[in-house]
Amino acid sequence: MSVFVAGLSIGGLNVKIESSDRRLIKLINREYSGFLSFLEETHFTIVLSSDGISRTEDEIIVARKENGYFIKGEGFGGFVDIERRIAVISIVVDKYVVNLFLRIFYSVILPFYNGFLIHSAGLKKDNGSYILAGHSSSGKTTAARLAEREFRILSDELVIVRRIHGIFTAFATPFPGEFTGYIENDKAALKGIFFLNKKLTSPYAIKDRIDSMTCLLENIFFFCSDSESNRIIFNICNELTSEFKSYDINILYHANFGRIIYEVTEENVCTQS
Amino acid sequence: MKSQKKMFVRSPDIAWQNVDGKIVVVTPRTKKIHILSGCAISIWDYLEQPQQIESIVEMLCSEYEVDTQQAEHDVDNFIHDLLSKEIVKVYNT
Numbered sequence: 001m002s003v004f005v006a007g008l009s010i011g012g013l014n015v016k017i018e019s020s021d022r023r024l025i026k027l028i029n030r031e032y033s034g035f036l037s038f039l040e041e042t043h044f045t046i047v048l049s050s051d052g053i054s055r056t057e058d059e060i061i062v063a064r065k066e067n068g069y070f071i072k073g074e075g076f077g078g079f080v081d082i083e084r085r086i087a088v089i090s091i092v093v094d095k096y097v098v099n100l101f102l103r104i105f106y107s108v109i110l111p112f113y114n115g116f117l118i119h120s121a122g123l124k125k126d127n128g129s130y131i132l133a134g135h136s137s138s139g140k141t142t143a144a145r146l147a148e149r150e151f152r153i154l155s156d157e158l159v160i161v162r163r164i165h166g167i168f169t170a171f172a173t174p175f176p177g178e179f180t181g182y183i184e185n186d187k188a189a190l191k192g193i194f195f196l197n198k199k200l201t202s203p204y205a206i207k208d209r210i211d212s213m214t215c216l217l218e219n220i221f222f223f224c225s226d227s228e229s230n231r232i233i234f235n236i237c238n239e240l241t242s243e244f245k246s247y248d249i250n251i252l253y254h255a256n257f258g259r260i261i262y263e264v265t266e267e268n269v270c271t272q273s
Numbered sequence: 274m275k276s277q278k279k280m281f282v283r284s285p286d287i288a289w290q291n292v293d294g295k296i297v298v299v300t301p302r303t304k305k306i307h308i309l310s311g312c313a314i315s316i317w318d319y320l321e322q323p324q325q326i327e328s329i330v331e332m333l334c335s336e337y338e339v340d341t342q343q344a345e346h347d348v349d350n351f352i353h354d355l356l357s358k359e360i361v362k363v364y365n366t
Contacts, residue, residue, distance in 0.1 A: 230288035
């Protein structure tokens with residue numbers, strides 16, 4: 001039986017995807033064309049199969065089981081073995097199902113690579129990145145559209161934040177919201193954390209650390225029912241809030257919110273080494 | 274008080290951390306964030322091991338100048354609040 005292969009690079013993690021179903025590999029090559037990679041180093045392998053699975057309306061379940069996680073969702077299910085760095089998944093050949101699976105898969109593995117997936121727009125300028133976190137309808141896509149001329153857009157929906165060699169880095173993702181502009185597989189050292197707040201009666205306001213930590217955690221895309229993974233996410237958020245000041249921002253309050261983001265973070269020299 | 278003889282302990286699923294002197298707790302299933310401060314932190318520290326409400330009240334009365342009856346009422350309410358938020362669970366031996 002032939003095995004077809006694709007390579008994805010998301011959040012700096014190279015994932016080799018194998019399947020005997022050519023349609024799945026074609027789908028990945030088509031839908032994630034900006035995030036394909038054939039680098040030699042592979043962090044994780046996913047073996048996909050479309051046998052014996054149908055699309056159901058299952059609640060997403062991620063449960064710790066021995067050396068990994070049993071995961072199940074609408075149209076996919078299988079086991080992610082963290083120790084052996086391999087996931088064996090049955091999945092429906094459908095771009096929405098594959099997209100949801102990948103979001104959950106990255107949420108599961110990222111803590112083990114010092115990172116997480118956060119509901120956030122991501123902007124990049126001058127080798128620095130800025131995240132604008134917020135729940136649904138908070139204005140992430142609007143922020144991306146308004147900032148498009150001045151910043152490179154990393155995402156208008158979900159950004160990956162990882163600590164690599166002591167440096168917090170924000171990564172683009174192929175998980176967009178409604179932004180239709182081009183998103184390149186890019187990254188940059190994190191320079192600023194902002195929380196979208198439409199009710200703010202000033203352009204921006206500094207947040208205290210507890211508030212900042214709470215808002216970060218509230219915007220984490222997915223928590224597993226697993227204390228080990230959650231403790232890692234907690235630790236990363238704690239480190240983030242101790243190293244960065246964060247701000248509420250009302251992107252509609254000022255004609256050029258991009259300038260505010262840039263100036264605020266330049267004024268307040270971050271302590272990141 | 275019905276819950277006096279039950280023992281309570283921190284839920285194993287939660288993640289928490291002391292941030293600037295306050296306890297920030299995440300309950301993964303509900304994805305809710307909770308902040309504990311003041312004497313709730315003393316109770317939180319105490320709940321690292323399974324405890325009866327009676328022993329929590331004793332501890333509080335020895336640490337703070339509080340009326341025992343009032344403390345019993347407040348601790349009972351507080352523990353049940355933590356139970357409903359899945360931050361603590363009933364300890365089964």
